[in-house]
Amino acid sequence: MPVDWKRFILILAAGASLGFAWNAFSGRGIVLGQSVLMQAGDELVKAADAKGLLDKGALFLDARPRDFWRMSRIPGSLSLPEEGFDKAFPEVEERLRRASTIVVYCSGYGCEASHIVARKLREKGFAAAILDEGLPAWQDAQLPLDTEPRP
Amino acid sequence: MTLLANPRVQLALRLLLGAFFVYASLDKIASPAGFAKIVYQWQVAGPVPSNLVAATLPWVELVAGLLLIAGVWRREAALVIALLLVVFLGAAASVLARGIDVQNCGCVSVAKEAALSAWPPAWTRGVGWFLVVRNLLMLAGALAIAFVRRAPTEAEASQPTPEQEPSRA
Numbered sequence: 001m002p003v004d005w006k007r008f009i010l011i012l013a014a015g016a017s018l019g020f021a022w023n024a025f026s027g028r029g030i031v032l033g034q035s036v037l038m039q040a041g042d043e044l045v046k047a048a049d050a051k052g053l054l055d056k057g058a059l060f061l062d063a064r065p066r067d068f069w070r071m072s073r074i075p076g077s078l079s080l081p082e083e084g085f086d087k088a089f090p091e092v093e094e095r096l097r098r099a100s101t102i103v104v105y106c107s108g109y110g111c112e113a114s115h116i117v118a119r120k121l122r123e124k125g126f127a128a129a130i131l132d133e134g135l136p137a138w139q140d141a142q143l144p145l146d147t148e149p150r151p
Numbered sequence: 152m153t154l155l156a157n158p159r160v161q162l163a164l165r166l167l168l169g170a171f172f173v174y175a176s177l178d179k180i181a182s183p184a185g186f187a188k189i190v191y192q193w194q195v196a197g198p199v200p201s202n203l204v205a206a207t208l209p210w211v212e213l214v215a216g217l218l219l220i221a222g223v224w225r226r227e228a229a230l231v232i233a234l235l236l237v238v239f240l241g242a243a244a245s246v247l248a249r250g251i252d253v254q255n256c257g258c259v260s261v262a263k264e265a266a267l268s269a270w271p272p273a274w275t276r277g278v279g280w281f282l283v284v285r286n287l288l289m290l291a292g293a294l295a296i297a298f299v300r301r302a303p304t305e306a307e308a309s310q311p312t313p314e315q316e317p318s319r320a
Contacts, residue, residue, distance in 0.1 A: 003297065007227040011218065015211030015231075023206040028183055032206060035198035036187035110192025 037115050041122060045129040047137040050103050053129075059099035061092070061128070063106040063113035072147040074105065074138060082106070082113035085120055096126050108134030155295045156302040164292045165229075169219030171289070172212045172232060175259045179209035182261050189257030193278070194249070195242045211235065219296070229296035236290040243286070246278045253278040 023029035030036050038044075045053065054060060060077035062069040066088075069079040078092045096102065102121065106113035111134050118128040131138065139145065154160055179186040187205035191198055211231065218228035239258075246253055255261070256278045275281050 003226050003230060004224075005227075007224045008230055011215055011224065011227060011231045012211055015214040016207040018214065019207035019210035022180065022210065023183060028181070030184050030187050030202055030206070032202045033199060036184055036191065036202055036205070037198075109194045110188055112188065 037110075037112050039115070039119070042115055042118065043127075043129045044132040045103060046132050047141040047143060050105075050129075050131050050138070051141070051143050053101050053103060056101070058101035058103055059095060061102060061104045061117065063104050063117040064111075068107070070150045072145050073150075074135075075144055075146040077105075077146075080104075080117055082116050085117060089120075089124075096121070102126060102128040103131055104128045105131035105134050105138070108136040153302070155299045158301055158304045161296060161299070161301050164296055165219045165222060165225060168229070168232060168289060168292050168296070169216045172216030173220065176209040176213040176216065178260050178262075179205070179257065180213065185261035185263070186257055189253075189255060189261055192251075192253055193242055193246055193256075194251055195245055208235070226297045229293045233290055233293040233297060236286050236293060240283065240286050240290070243278050243282055247283075251278075256282055258282065 023032065031038075050058075050060075054074070054076070060074045061080040062073050062077045063080060063082050065083060066079045066081050069077070069081075073079075078095060080088050080092050104114040104118045104121070106117075114130045114134060118130050121128045183205055186209065187202050190196065190205045190208075191201040193201075196204060212235065215228045215231040215235075218224050219232070243256075254273070255263070255276045258276075260276070
């Protein structure tokens with residue numbers, strides 16, 4: 001009994017169709033056309049534009065765990081990790097009030113920390129943009145990093 | 152090949168593989184957003200292609216798994232599983248080669264974080280040697296279902312059908 005490739009294709013097609021139907025009608029679906037990390041109100045900024053903001057004095061916040069920030073960071077950025085946000089927030093609150101523009105970043109790709117920190121800041125009344133694709137995009141654009149270790 | 156051709160072994164392979172893939176699909180179907188984030192974390196596809204994979208992949212797993220358990224279109228269902236496993240292995244090789252740390256592969260559960268003492272342990276969740284070995288074993292099983300000619304059961308042997316080739320018995 002040889003393999004029937006029509007059935008093979010049919011299984012794939014049936015699975016995909018059920019998946020799209022479930023995504024559309026189950027109420028649990030996602031918006032397929034944009035990053036799943038995006039929610040209403042999230043504002044992205046591309047690495048090149050973010051560099052322009054940095055040059056104009058924007059405040060950058062590092063949403064990664066603090067040990068990563070200690071090793072290397074976007075120049076001048078402060079540590080405001082997603083884990084431990086409530087503890088770290090008072091340390092940076094004064095600087096946030098003086099900042100004209102705020103950009104949050106994390107380690108990029110599937111990294112959700114920058115989105116979560118930006119939303120928490122929004123709840124506290126601070127508008128913060130999210131660096132699109134995070135640090136990898138910053139490095140791909142050959143933008144500077146501060147690699148001097150911090151205590 | 153006599154062992155793999157044994158009808159009981161073939162049945163066991165079908166049920167094990169089918170049950171694993173049905174089980175693996177359920178949590179992903181229940182939370183598409185959680186699974187889409189994990190697919191994106193593998194960094195093998197951009198955000199939108201990751202979403203398409205996340206929406207469709209668990210349902211292909213479910214359909215193929217159910218067909219395997221039911222024994223309907225078993226060769227084709229096993230080949231679909233084999234195709235998925237080859238894709239998973241290729242993606243895992245890419246993740247490992249680039250040194251990306253994926254703590255939860257999203258293979259079975261999409262729960263964000265598990266306690267260190269949790270069962271199953273962390274090394275079964277990440278993209279690492281366990282995933283590679285497990286997928287290679289399952290791939291061998293799927294190919295055995297698809298391509299090894301099942302030997303007749305005793306009942307079938309006593310009532311020869313035209314499909315059988317006596318010379319191979």
